[in-house]
């Protein structure tokens with residue numbers, strides 16, 4: 001049995017938990033306010049889920065999803081995430097996150113900053129351009145002509161391979177947007193991000209159409 005640690009129990013974290021449990025995983029999920037505030041979600045998710053602190057969710061996971069916006073002051077449990085593959089669902093949104101000058105200048109992508117904040121983890125950008133409820137609505141079996149693709153970016157081939165397997169189980173193909181330094185091509189506002197319904201070929205074509213844009 002594989003356990004997924006999920007830090008962030010909002011729209012994305014809770015929806016990945018639903019998809020994971022539907023596919024036979026156990027989940028340990030955390031928010032910022034404490035496990036006792038997640039009882040309604042745990043009741044909904046059932047016996048394959050439990051609530052924990054962020055550090056405990058990180059420690060329990062065979063791999064971990066971070067469904068929390070990046071903060072300038074790192075608020076993730078670095079030590080508990082050491083050595084683990086970490087799926088980062090974060091999108092950089094100035095209206096919410098404020099300005100990160102190194103991202104605005106194009107020097108770094110937001111996922112490179114996450115990798116710097118988690119230097120002993122293997123960060124992989126995942127689930128960033130699909131609205132959370134659609135993770136369990138737009139899934140299709142392999143070979144279905146209407147099957148869509150999701151993006152993934154990483155500097156670690158084993159992290160990319162893990163996300164590719166997870167997407168496949170969840171009902172999606174993978175479009176590889178590696179390494180993390182190239183992940184600006186699927187950032188908010190880019191063609192690969194704006195239009196959610198993409199086959200793999202369409203997504204790869206849209207990655208090639210990306211242009212450096214002012215941040216949104």
Ligand SMILES: NC(=O)c1ccc[n+]([C@@H]2O[C@H](COP(=O)([O-])OP(=O)(O)OC[C@H]3O[C@@H](n4cnc5c(N)ncnc54)[C@H](OP(=O)(O)O)[C@@H]3O)[C@@H](O)[C@H]2O)c1
Pocket residue numbers: 007008009010011012013030031032033034054067068069070075076089090091092093127128129130131132133
């Ligand atoms: N919503 C979407 O459809 C969507 C799609 C793709 C990507 N994204 C991106 O994914 C990220 C998460 O989005 P969301 O919509 O799920 O956000 P959200 O609904 O606001 O949920 C954020 C979650 O993160 C938790 N959190 C914040 N700081 C934390 C910390 N230090 N430790 C543990 N948990 C913490 C919050 O807990 P509390 O509530 O207790 O503070 C909350 O459960 C964002 O970067 C977003 O841009 C969102």
